[in-house]
Amino acid sequence: MKLLSRRGSLRRRETAAGWLMTAPVIVLLLVFLVVPIAMAAWVSLSNWTGIGSPFSSDVSSVGLRNYQALLTQPGLPQQQLGESLRNNLYYVLFVVPVQTALALGLALAVSRKRLAGRGFFRTAYYFPSITSSVAVSIIFLYIFGSTGVVNALVGYLGAHGPNWFNDPSGVLQLAYSGLGVTQAPAALANHGFLGLPWWQWLAGPSVAMVAIIVLAVWTTSGTFMLIFLPAIYAIPSELEEAAIMDGANAWQRFWRVTFPMLKPALFLVLTLGLIATWQVFDQIYLMSQGNPAGTTLTPAYLAYVASFSDQQWGQGAAIAFILFAIIVALTVLQRLVLRDRGTVAGDRA
Amino acid sequence: MSARPFFSRVSSGRVSSRRVSSRRVRRLAGRTLLYLVLAVCAVVYIYPFLLSIGTAFKTDPDAIAHPLNPIPSHWVLTAFTELEQQDFLLWLGNSVIVAVSVTAGRLLFDSMAGYALARLRFRGRGAVFSAIIAVMAVPSVVLLIPKFLVLKQLGIYNSYPGLIVPLMTDAAGVFIMRQFFLSVHPSIEEAAKIDGAGIFRTYWSVVLPMARPALITLTILAFQGSWNDFSDLLIAHQSPSLDTLTTGVGRLVSGQLGEATQYPLELAAAMAMTIPVAIVFFVFQRFIMRGPEGGVKE
Numbered sequence: 001m002k003l004l005s006r007r008g009s010l011r012r013r014e015t016a017a018g019w020l021m022t023a024p025v026i027v028l029l030l031v032f033l034v035v036p037i038a039m040a041a042w043v044s045l046s047n048w049t050g051i052g053s054p055f056s057s058d059v060s061s062v063g064l065r066n067y068q069a070l071l072t073q074p075g076l077p078q079q080q081l082g083e084s085l086r087n088n089l090y091y092v093l094f095v096v097p098v099q100t101a102l103a104l105g106l107a108l109a110v111s112r113k114r115l116a117g118r119g120f121f122r123t124a125y126y127f128p129s130i131t132s133s134v135a136v137s138i139i140f141l142y143i144f145g146s147t148g149v150v151n152a153l154v155g156y157l158g159a160h161g162p163n164w165f166n167d168p169s170g171v172l173q174l175a176y177s178g179l180g181v182t183q184a185p186a187a188l189a190n191h192g193f194l195g196l197p198w199w200q201w202l203a204g205p206s207v208a209m210v211a212i213i214v215l216a217v218w219t220t221s222g223t224f225m226l227i228f229l230p231a232i233y234a235i236p237s238e239l240e241e242a243a244i245m246d247g248a249n250a251w252q253r254f255w256r257v258t259f260p261m262l263k264p265a266l267f268l269v270l271t272l273g274l275i276a277t278w279q280v281f282d283q284i285y286l287m288s289q290g291n292p293a294g295t296t297l298t299p300a301y302l303a304y305v306a307s308f309s310d311q312q313w314g315q316g317a318a319i320a321f322i323l324f325a326i327i328v329a330l331t332v333l334q335r336l337v338l339r340d341r342g343t344v345a346g347d348r349a
Numbered sequence: 350m351s352a353r354p355f356f357s358r359v360s361s362g363r364v365s366s367r368r369v370s371s372r373r374v375r376r377l378a379g380r381t382l383l384y385l386v387l388a389v390c391a392v393v394y395i396y397p398f399l400l401s402i403g404t405a406f407k408t409d410p411d412a413i414a415h416p417l418n419p420i421p422s423h424w425v426l427t428a429f430t431e432l433e434q435q436d437f438l439l440w441l442g443n444s445v446i447v448a449v450s451v452t453a454g455r456l457l458f459d460s461m462a463g464y465a466l467a468r469l470r471f472r473g474r475g476a477v478f479s480a481i482i483a484v485m486a487v488p489s490v491v492l493l494i495p496k497f498l499v500l501k502q503l504g505i506y507n508s509y510p511g512l513i514v515p516l517m518t519d520a521a522g523v524f525i526m527r528q529f530f531l532s533v534h535p536s537i538e539e540a541a542k543i544d545g546a547g548i549f550r551t552y553w554s555v556v557l558p559m560a561r562p563a564l565i566t567l568t569i570l571a572f573q574g575s576w577n578d579f580s581d582l583l584i585a586h587q588s589p590s591l592d593t594l595t596t597g598v599g600r601l602v603s604g605q606l607g608e609a610t611q612y613p614l615e616l617a618a619a620m621a622m623t624i625p626v627a628i629v630f631f632v633f634q635r636f637i638m639r640g641p642e643g644g645v646k647e
Contacts, residue, residue: 011470017548018471025462025518026477029484031503032515036495037487043498054498109387116384123634124391127398130630132577134595135619138602139397142404142612147413149400218394279490282579286603300490307494308584317494324491331486 044317054313066318074195077306077315081322082194084290084297090205091280091298095216096273102217103224103269104262108254110225111232126222133282136219141165141287144211164211168293172204206295212283220276224269231265232258267338271331278327299323398620405429405617412612428617437618439590440597444576444622447512447593451575452568454517459567460560462518463526464552468535478527485520490580497584511585512593516575522567529563530556562636569633573626594622 039054047062048054069077110121128136143149144164151161176182184199192198205213235258243253281300284290290297290305299319307316396419403419404412405428411421465471466478496515497506505511541555557564579595586592592600598618 013548014469015471018465018469018474021461021465021469021552022477024458025481025523028458028514028518029481029520032496032499033484033487033492036492036499039498039502040495043494053502106390109383112383121387121391124394127627127630128394130573130577130626131623132595132626133579134577134599134602135623138598138615138619139401141602141610142401142412142416142616143397145416145610145612147416149397149416152416222394275488279488281490281493285580285583286599289603300493304493304584307497313494320491320494324488327488327491 040317040320043313044321046314048313050307050311050313062314066314067322069315070318070322071194079195080294080297080302081299081319082192082196083200083294084299084302085194085326086196086201086203087205087209087295088278088280088298091209091213091216092274092277094205094210094213095220095277096270098213099217099221099224100266100269100273102221104228104266106221107225107228107232108258111229122225125225128219129222129226131219133219134286136215137283137286140211140215144214162207165208165288166292167207168291168295170203170206170295171210172202175204206292208288208292209296212280212287212296215283216277216280220273224273227269227272228262228265231262235261270338271334274330274334275327278323278330299326401616402620405613405620407613409611409613412616425613428611428613429621431611431614432617432621435601435614436589436592436597437594437621440592440594443512443591443597444593444595446509447516447582448572448576450513451516452571454513455519455522455571456564456567458518459522460526460557460564461552462523463528464530464556466523467527467530468538469548481520481523485524493580493584496581500585507586507588507591509591512582512591515585516578516581519571519574522571525567525570526560526563529560533559565633565636569629569636572629576626594618598622 043054044066045061045063046054046059048059052058069075070081071078106121106125109115110118110125112118115121145151146161146163146166148164150164154161184197188199188202189197193201239257239261240253243257248256279300280298281304284296284298284301285304288296290301300323303316303319303323305316306312306319310316399419400416403421406424406426407415407421408423408425408427411423415422462481466474466481500506500511500515505514537559538551538555541551546555577595579599582593582596583599586596589597589600598615601618602615
C-alpha cells in the first residue's frame with residue numbers, strides 16, 4: 001500500500017517535471033510560431049495598413065479579397081505574383097537537381113578510403129556553407145560584377161561577359177532566338193496565366209537570376225555533401241565486394257548497389273532542397289531587390305516588400321500563405337512520387 | 350578480392366601481364382583525373398575567399414582593374430578604417446550579444462526539453478513531441494510577417510529581447526538532444542536516483558555533463574545559425590543602433606545600389622564577419638565533419 005502510493009507520487013513528480021522542463025520550448029514555439037500564424041491568417045483577411053494593432057476596431061475583414069487580388073483579378077499584384085512564381089520555379093528547377101547531383105558527386109569522391117587530402121577537400125567544399133548569406137552575397141556581387149572575376153575569365157576566352165545583375169533577358173529566350181525564334185508566337189503572347197503571357201513563363205531564369213542560382217549551388221552543395229557522407233559510409237563494403245566478384249563494372253556498381261542504398265539520404269536532400277529553394281529571400285533582398293525588370297522577384301521577397309514597404313499587410317500575409325501552400329503541396333507531391341518509385345523498386349528486389 | 354588478377358598474372362604469361370599493365374595505366378589515369386576534378390572544385394570553392402581577403406586590402410580602382418589577382422598592387426587599410434567609421438564595432442557587439450544569448454538559451458531549453466521527452470514518463474509526452482516535429486516543417490520565411498506582428502503586439506519590437514527571444518529555442522535542437530539521450534543508457538541516472546537525487550538535480554549534475562558531445566553540436570549549430578541569421582533579425586528591429594553584423598552590413602550593401610560600388614569595403618566587412626564562425630568551425634571541425642569512425646547515428 002505504501003509502495004503503491006510512493007510509485008504514484010513518483011509518477012506525479014515525473015509528470016510535473018516533464019511539463020516544467022518542456023515548458024520554455026512549448027511557450028516559445030507557441031508564442032513565436034503558432035500565435036503568429038493565426039495572427040497572420042487574420043491579417044491576410046483584413047485591410048490592416050500597419051498602423052496600430054491589427055485587432056483594433058478600425059481594422060475590418062475584407063474576406064478573401066486579398067487572395068482574389070493576387071490569384072484571380074488581373075492587375076499589378078497578380079502580375080507580380082505570377083512573375084515571382086515563375087522566377088522562383090526556374091530557380092528551384094535549376095538549383096535543386098544541380099546541387100543534389102554535385103553534393104552526391106563530391107560526397108562519393110571524398111568518401112574514398114585511399115584519397116590523399118580527404119580532409120582538405122571536405123573542408124574546402126563545406127566552408128561556403130558556414131558563411132552567412134550576407135557575406136556570400138557580397139562575394140558574388142563582386143565575382144559577377146561587370147568588371148568581376150567571371151567576366152575577366154570570359155574575356156580571356158575572347159568573349160564579352162554580360163552585365164550580370166542588370167540583364168533581365170531570360171536564358172531560354174536567348175536560346176530560342178539562337179534557334180531563330182525571336183518573336184513570341186501569337187498563341188503564347190496573347191494567352192497566359194496569373195497575368196503573365198505564356199511566352200514570359202517560358203523565358204527561363206534571367207541572366208541575373210543565373211548568377212543567384214550559381215550562388216545557391218555553391219553555398220549549399222557542401223551542406224548536402226555532409227548529409228550524403230554518413231549514408232555512403234553506412235553501405236556495407238561486402239556489398240561492393242560481392243558486386244566486384246560478380247564482375248560488375250563501376251557504372252553498374254553505382255546504379256545497382258550504391259545508388260539504391262542512398263535513396264533515403266537522397267530523399268532527405270531533395271526535400272530539404274525543395275523547401276529551402278522556395279524560400280529564397282536573403283540573396284534577393286541583398287543583391288537585386290527583385291531587379292532587373294522583376295526577373296529576380298520571389299514570393300518571399302514580394303511578401304516582404306508588400307508588407308514592410310508598401311504597407312499592404314493583408315496582401316503580404318496572403319502571399320506568405322500562398323507560398324506556404326505551394327511548399328506543403330510540393331513536399332507532399334514529392335513524397336508520393338518518390339515513395340511510389342521506392343516501393344516498385346522494393347518489390348523487384 | 351585481388352586474388353583473381355594476381356592468380357591470372359602468375360598463370361598466364363605475357364598476354365595477361367600486358368592486360369594488367371594496361372589496366373594499371375587506366376587506373377592511374379582515372380586517379381589523376383579524380384584528383385584533377387577535385388582540385389578544380391576546391392579552387393572554385395576556396396578561391397573566392399582568397400580573392401575577397403586580398404581585395405579587402407586593395408584600393409577601389411585596383412579592385413576593379415585586377416579582379417583575378419588576390420594580391421593587391423598596393424596594400425591599404427582604407428577599407429578597414431572606413432568600416433570602423435561605419436559602426437562596425439557596434440554591429441560586432443550586437444552580434445556577440447545576440448549569438449551568445451541565443452546559444453545559451455538553446456543549450457538550456459533544448460537540453461531540458463530533449464531530456465524530458467527522452468526519459469521522463471508523463472502524460473502528453475507523445476503529443477508534445479509530435480507537435481515539435483510538426484513545427485520543424487513550417488518554412489521559416491513564411492513566418493517573417495507573422496513574427497513581426499507578434500513582436501509588435503508584445504511590445505518588444507525594436508529591442509534586444511525582440512532580437513533574441515524568438516530565436517531562443519529551435520525544434521531541431523530539441524530533436525537532436527532527445528535523440529542523444531535515447532542513445533545513452535540510463536543506468537547512471539538510475540544510480541543517481543537511487544542515491545536520492547531529484548529529477549532536476551540528476552539532470553543538472555549527472556545528465557548535462559554526460560551530454561557534452563551533443564551540447565557541442567548544439568553550440569555549433571546555434572552559434573552559427575544566430576551569427577549568420579539575417580531575415581529574422583531584419584524584421585525584429587528598425588533602429589540602426591540594434592543592427593547586428595548581418596543587418597548592418599546588409600544595409601551597407603543594399604543601400605549602396607546605384608552608387609559606385611566600394612568592393613574593398615564590402616569584402617572587408619564580409620571577411621571580418623566570417624572570422625568568428627570560421628574559428629568556431631575550425632576548432633570544432635571534428636564534431637561537424639564526422640568521418641567513418643564516428644558516423645552520425647540515423
